[in-house]
Amino acid sequence: MSGILEGKTILVAGVTMDSSIGFATAKVAQEQGATVLISxxxxxxxxxxxxxxxxxxxxxxxxxxxxxxxxxxxxxxQVREHTDHLDGVVHSIAYGNPETLLGGRFLEGPWEDVAQAVQVSAYSLKSLAMACKPLMGAGGSVVGLTFDATVAWPAYDWMGVAKAGLESTSRYLARDLGPEGIRVNLVSAGPLKTLAAKAIPGFSDLEDLWSSRAPLGWDNTDHVPTAKAVCALLSDLFPATSGEIVHVDGGFHAMGA
Incomplete structure (x- = not known):
């Protein structure tokens, strides 16, 4: 039985550790039949x-x-050294200086560091999509990763602002790339134990919230559900979905208390 990404070529940008969402996405994509490149x-x-x-x-x-x-x-x-096209691109990239922008430092965060966080975490979705666009002549799918930016979270501070920028960027990209058959969507995951999460002072407070309020429960060490959602959006199973944010958070986002 073939996988949902059979015959597709996917670039997963931002893979560092095997505990990252990017790594899990690359693994699931391969298991679903994709040829994968990472960066x-x-x-x-x-x-x-x-x-x-x-x-x-x-x-x-x-x-x-x-x-x-x-x-x-x-x-x-660089991509053409390995393949002549891309069917999908995963943006698994974010950075905010944990010493100046996170862990309760919102009011003190200096603009230089905020600007870097917004460029790396939000503007880069546009940069990456445009860099890959020449390889996506027949259309394709761009998928990024966010952490619900509709509310203010403990400890997340300026990264929350950067993620809000990412979410808005994805909608404008969906608008402007849609006529060329390119879909742009995000997956909003619950808190996961990653290298990036470890750098956020007080991130454990968020993990505690999920353990008590997510109706499906939440395993913060299991990256596979998030990776599966990314791969589903990369596939042909969502041909008319763009500008969307798919929550993979155990249902937490839908609960009021």
Whole structure:
């Protein structure tokens, strides 16, 4: 029986550790029949190359800093060394300086760090989509990862603002890329134990909320449900869905108390 991504080629941008959502997405995508490429940059690139060997099929690892104009301009050529097209792109990228922007530091966060967080976490969705657009001539799917930005959370502070920017960016991209057959959606996951989460002071407070309020329960060590949702949106099963945010949070978002 073939998988839902059989015959598709997917780029998962932002894979570092095997405890990341990006890694889980790459694994599920391969299991569902996709050819996968992954990316990272800088000092983390060596880690990514080692981690890539833990996937069912070792994928090509591309160097991509989404804030570097030269990297973005050269991305299509990098991809073409391995394939002539992309059917889907996963944006698994976010950063906010935990020492200045998170853990109750909202009122003190300096603009320079806020600007970096917004560029890396929100603007880069547009940057990545446009860098990949020449490879998506027949249309395709762009999927990003968010953490519900409709409310203010403990500890999340300026990353919440950056995620709100990401969510708005995805809607405008859906508007402008839709005529070319490119769908743009986000998956809003509950709190998961990742390298990024460990850097957020007080993140455990969010995890405690989920344990008591998510009607389906919530396992913060299980990245597979989130990865499956991403892969479903990459597939042909949602041909008329764009500008959407799919919650994978055990139902937490729908509860009032």
């Amino acid at each position: 990272n940059f800088g000092r983390a690139l060596g880690i990514t190359r080692r981690i890539a060997k833990r996937l069912p099929t070792e994928p090509p690892v591309l160097e991509l800093d989404v804030t570097d104009a030269d990297h973005l301009a050269g991305l299509a050529d």
